[in-house]
Amino acid sequence: MTLSSSLMPPVSDLPPGLALRGPTLPEQAALLTTDALAFLGSLERRFGIRRRRLLAARTERQARLDAHEEVLDFPAETADIRAADWTIAPPPADLQDRRVEITGPVERKMIINALNSGAKAFMADFEDASSPTWATMIQGQQNLFDAVRRTIDYHDPQSGKSYRLNDQTAVLIVRPRGWHMTEAHLTVDGTAISASLFDFGLFVFHNARELLRRGSGPYFYLPKIESRHEAALWREVFDASEQALDLPAGSIRATVLIETLPAAFEMDEILYELRDSIVGLNCGRWDYIFSMIKTLGKRADFIVPDRAQVTMTSPALLAYSQLLIKTCHRRGAHAMGGMAAHIPVRNDDAANQAAFARVRADKEREAAAGHDGTWVAHPGLVGIAQAAFDAVMPGPNQVARPLPDSDISAAALQQPPQGTITEAGLRSNIRVAIQYLNAWLCGQGCVPLYHLMEDAATAEICRMQVWQWLHHRVSLDGLHTLTPALLHQCVAEEMTTFTGEKFAAACSLFLDLCLSDSPPPFLTLPAYDYLLAYDFLA
Numbered sequence: 001m002t003l004s005s006s007l008m009p010p011v012s013d014l015p016p017g018l019a020l021r022g023p024t025l026p027e028q029a030a031l032l033t034t035d036a037l038a039f040l041g042s043l044e045r046r047f048g049i050r051r052r053r054l055l056a057a058r059t060e061r062q063a064r065l066d067a068h069e070e071v072l073d074f075p076a077e078t079a080d081i082r083a084a085d086w087t088i089a090p091p092p093a094d095l096q097d098r099r100v101e102i103t104g105p106v107e108r109k110m111i112i113n114a115l116n117s118g119a120k121a122f123m124a125d126f127e128d129a130s131s132p133t134w135a136t137m138i139q140g141q142q143n144l145f146d147a148v149r150r151t152i153d154y155h156d157p158q159s160g161k162s163y164r165l166n167d168q169t170a171v172l173i174v175r176p177r178g179w180h181m182t183e184a185h186l187t188v189d190g191t192a193i194s195a196s197l198f199d200f201g202l203f204v205f206h207n208a209r210e211l212l213r214r215g216s217g218p219y220f221y222l223p224k225i226e227s228r229h230e231a232a233l234w235r236e237v238f239d240a241s242e243q244a245l246d247l248p249a250g251s252i253r254a255t256v257l258i259e260t261l262p263a264a265f266e267m268d269e270i271l272y273e274l275r276d277s278i279v280g281l282n283c284g285r286w287d288y289i290f291s292m293i294k295t296l297g298k299r300a301d302f303i304v305p306d307r308a309q310v311t312m313t314s315p316a317l318l319a320y321s322q323l324l325i326k327t328c329h330r331r332g333a334h335a336m337g338g339m340a341a342h343i344p345v346r347n348d349d350a351a352n353q354a355a356f357a358r359v360r361a362d363k364e365r366e367a368a369a370g371h372d373g374t375w376v377a378h379p380g381l382v383g384i385a386q387a388a389f390d391a392v393m394p395g396p397n398q399v400a401r402p403l404p405d406s407d408i409s410a411a412a413l414q415q416p417p418q419g420t421i422t423e424a425g426l427r428s429n430i431r432v433a434i435q436y437l438n439a440w441l442c443g444q445g446c447v448p449l450y451h452l453m454e455d456a457a458t459a460e461i462c463r464m465q466v467w468q469w470l471h472h473r474v475s476l477d478g479l480h481t482l483t484p485a486l487l488h489q490c491v492a493e494e495m496t497t498f499t500g501e502k503f504a505a506a507c508s509l510f511l512d513l514c515l516s517d518s519p520p521p522f523l524t525l526p527a528y529d530y531l532l533a534y535d536f537l538a
């Protein structure tokens with residue numbers, strides 16, 4: 001990280017009520033201009049209170065679910081929206097065909113590789129795949145600024161390789177952080193700004209006009225939404241931004257991740273709230289599995305087996321993807337598939353072939369089920385996903401393909417996944433979660449572990465499962481009861497091979513997450529406090 005206090009924006013240029021905290025980066029001078037900051041401040045002042053109320057509503061609902069005062073169901077008050085015939089605005093031309101989308105963090109080299117990968121679209125991720133250090137967030141914005149203008153290049157001093165954009169590149173889509181996160185380096189009237197508003201606002205302020213001028217547009221993926229009210233908040237943010245920046249109405253376009261269990265009951269409503277801006281929904285399977293455990297985890301009849309046994313062919317997950325496809329196609333929206341966690345394995349041909357076979361099977365299943373496109377985590381997987389969709393999708397998408405008219409019930413979405421809970425599964429969760437937390441605290445939001453891609457969503461499953469298994473004192477392999485003492489013992493045994501400055505912090509964070517009576521809704525919330533401590537000490 002290059003720090004330069006000489007480039008710190010003069011305090012007198014900061015709009016009233018706004019303050020920047022922590023280290024100052026060279027990129028800030030061009031990005032955090034007075035006008036850009038004023039725009040961010042206006043978004044926070046207008047929408048910050050609503051965001052906090054909606055987060056409080058999440059907590060209140062969870063308390064009602066835990067107390068059996070509420071059961072998840074399709075909302076009665078929006079039955080008319082579900083019954084009526086309406087469609088969303090047509091997609092922009094460059095998002096008609098999105099059969100393969102690559103995702104990745106906002107690092108400079110990765111952005112160039114992803115845009116050059118041959119995928120139709122690239123989702124640049126400030127969220128699950130990024131650890132939100134100030135440097136990553138600001139340099140990520142700078143990298144995207146350069147990518148939009150096609151001036152991005154990179155020279156890797158280690159390999160000696162130089163990188164620049166091909167003539168033909170993927171369409172850029174940006175995923176800001178979710179509503180639960182804040183960006184502590186910018187405060188508005190003494191409060192940290194919403195990270196969603198920061199990431200979205202800064203990107204749209206600098207790039208929306210330029211993207212439209214180049215025949216594309218400001219396109220976003222919206223993560224971790226739990227209700228139609230949270231979608232409506234995004235709609236208002238879009239409307240306000242279009243007006244403030246003098247953009248054509250409806251030019252900001254979004255794809256919403258259905259990656260929480262509560263949101264699965266409001267797919268129609270989310271599409272409806274965003275009907276002039278939305279393009280599709282996406283099956284964010286990893287956060288969805290995490291959300292299933294988080295939402296229903298206190299129920300003794302909903303104990304989820306080892307992570308490896310919970311697949312997209314489990315009845316509840318199959319029901320979720322079928323409902324998403326059916327709902328989207330009825331409304332003229334794209335039904336995007338999700339991420340297979342397997343990635344290419346170097347120096348082990350058999351393991352590599354096995355990983356490719358798993359990804360191929362997953363993508364073929366998605367294409368046959370009626371999805372309009374899918375995600376890959378690595379450029380080496382673009383060809384496999386493309387072949388799976390090419391085989392069944394001669395046109396740009398499958399929106400018009402007739403689908404079986406079966407109803408998906410609320411009960412179908414809440415079937416407990418079947419399988420076993422094993423000591424090997426527990427130990428795998430411990431190893432993955434702690435190594436991931438260590439990487440995150442070191443500024444890396446996505447890592448390969450044991451031949452799988454691990455990011456914030458997959459790590460959330462690991463820690464939430466261990467919490468649930470402890471809460472219910474499950475039996476491992478039908479032999480040993482899981483207790484806090486046994487967890488401590490397994491953690492100590494698993495960690496003997498790992499050394500490094502931040503492993504101790506990762507270990508204690510993991511144990512806190514698993515042993516807490518009321519676990520935090522996202523691991524990134526307590527982990528962000530650690531990250532800030534490192535950042536402010538830097």
Ligand SMILES: CC(=O)SCCNC(=O)CCNC(=O)[C@H](O)C(C)(C)COP(=O)(O)OP(=O)(O)OC[C@H]1O[C@@H](n2cnc3c(N)ncnc32)[C@H](O)[C@@H]1OP(=O)(O)O
Nearest residue numbers: 103104110113114128129286339377378446447448453457
């Ligand atoms: C649950 C969810 O939210 S899914 C969405 C969030 N997750 C993601 O976006 C996953 C993104 N994927 C990644 O970050 C990476 O693929 C990892 C961390 C899993 C593995 O990365 P690596 O170990 O570096 O992979 P590997 O060494 O095989 O990379 C080979 C090349 O491909 C590039 N590459 C790998 N993944 C990507 C990617 N997603 N985008 C662009 N380039 C990539 C590497 O930069 C490297 O480039 P180089 O040869 O020019 O140096």
Ligand SMILES: O=CC(=O)O
Nearest residue numbers: 284285286287457
């Ligand atoms: O964001 C995607 C997911 O699977 O989680």
Ligand SMILES: [Mg+2]
Nearest residue numbers: 128284287457
């Ligand atoms: Mg996710």
